[in-house]
Amino acid sequence: MDTANQPQRPSTWRVVLAFILDFFMVFWVFGLLIARIFGGATEGGFNLTGGPAILLFALMIGYFVICNRYLGGTIWKRILKAR
Numbered sequence: 001m002d003t004a005n006q007p008q009r010p011s012t013w014r015v016v017l018a019f020i021l022d023f024f025m026v027f028w029v030f031g032l033l034i035a036r037i038f039g040g041a042t043e044g045g046f047n048l049t050g051g052p053a054i055l056l057f058a059l060m061i062g063y064f065v066i067c068n069r070y071l072g073g074t075i076w077k078r079i080l081k082a083r
Contacts, residue, residue: 010080010083011082014080014081014082015082017076017080018074018076018077018079018080018082021080022063022074022077023060025076026059026064027056027060030059030060030063031046031056032046034046034048034052034055034056035047038051038052040052
């Protein structure tokens with residue numbers, strides 16, 4: 001079996017680290033944007049409940065699905081070469 005032609009899989013730690021960094025980045029970026037639009041911004045960050053919180057989680061899921069399926073990986077997967 002010729003393993004030279006098979007693409008190498010990224011290290012598990014790279015994939016896990018990329019997910020964690022993407023999760024926190026998207027949570028804070030989308031969270032702050034939604035909080036500013038819907039009035040949930042606080043002095044220390046944001047506080048979202050109800051519809052704005054659901055919107056945040058929907059956008060986070062959308063980010064992962066769209067980036068992984070259509071754009072070849074999320075931002076941190078590209079940075080850490082974990083695709």
